[in-house]
Amino acid sequence: MDKIIIATKNAGKLKEFKAFFEEYDITAYGLDELSQQFDEIEETGTTFEENAALKAETMAGHLQVPVLADDSGLEIDALEGRPGVYSARYAGEEKSDQANMDKVLEELKAVSKEERTARFVCVLAVSQPGKETFYARGHVEGKITDVPSGEHGFGYDPVFQPEGYDKTMAELKPEEKNQISHRKQAMVHLEKWLNDQAK
Ligand SMILES: O=P(O)(O)OP(=O)(O)OP(=O)(O)OC[C@H]1O[C@@H](n2cnc3c(O)ncnc32)[C@H](O)[C@@H]1O
Numbered sequence: 001m002d003k004i005i006i007a008t009k010n011a012g013k014l015k016e017f018k019a020f021f022e023e024y025d026i027t028a029y030g031l032d033e034l035s036q037q038f039d040e041i042e043e044t045g046t047t048f049e050e051n052a053a054l055k056a057e058t059m060a061g062h063l064q065v066p067v068l069a070d071d072s073g074l075e076i077d078a079l080e081g082r083p084g085v086y087s088a089r090y091a092g093e094e095k096s097d098q099a100n101m102d103k104v105l106e107e108l109k110a111v112s113k114e115e116r117t118a119r120f121v122c123v124l125a126v127s128q129p130g131k132e133t134f135y136a137r138g139h140v141e142g143k144i145t146d147v148p149s150g151e152h153g154f155g156y157d158p159v160f161q162p163e164g165y166d167k168t169m170a171e172l173k174p175e176e177k178n179q180i181s182h183r184k185q186a187m188v189h190l191e192k193w194l195n196d197q198a199k
């Protein structure tokens, strides 16, 4: 396999997948790089697995090639797991990273440092025409900071401090984030699938 389609419109995610797949000499393409454009896939599921499968299977059906999709999000313990599967549109359908972070920080205003525990979760689904969908899950534990900090990454990275670090995910260099992230942890599981493809 020398190329794979990533069923995402998120430029931040795509950049990370391009870096991961480069290690396997595979070029990853996002939906905006295809010659044909498709309608946005509605994420009607209530779990990361359901939404990842929806995105991967819909696009694999259209394109008849292997497609990988990522459904991910931030689970905050003090908010009973929210924003979770609704992370992208937590503050509204316009999907603003800034508005999403503002909402989370506002909701955690009265929550102490010790109780600001959270995790990023990533579920990858690979759909291949005529085959069962393959799933891989990864997560990274951390804490929500009081204020956003850092310019790298995307989404909630400026307010997420991974366990064992005194920096936010957005203060880490992209290659540092890519060694510890939820997406990397899921990619480690996906490696087996990649090796099977190479056989
Ligand atoms: O569905 P696609 O097109 O892939 O793009 P999306 O941004 O809508 O992606 P999701 O539906 O999976 O929503 C995931 C949201 O969770 C957050 N998120 C996921 N991974 C993240 C990461 O590595 N760093 C920061 N925030 C992340 C961010 O707000 C994402 O928009």
Ligand SMILES: [Mg+2]
Residues within 6 Å of the ligand: 043, 088
């Ligand atoms: Mg989405």
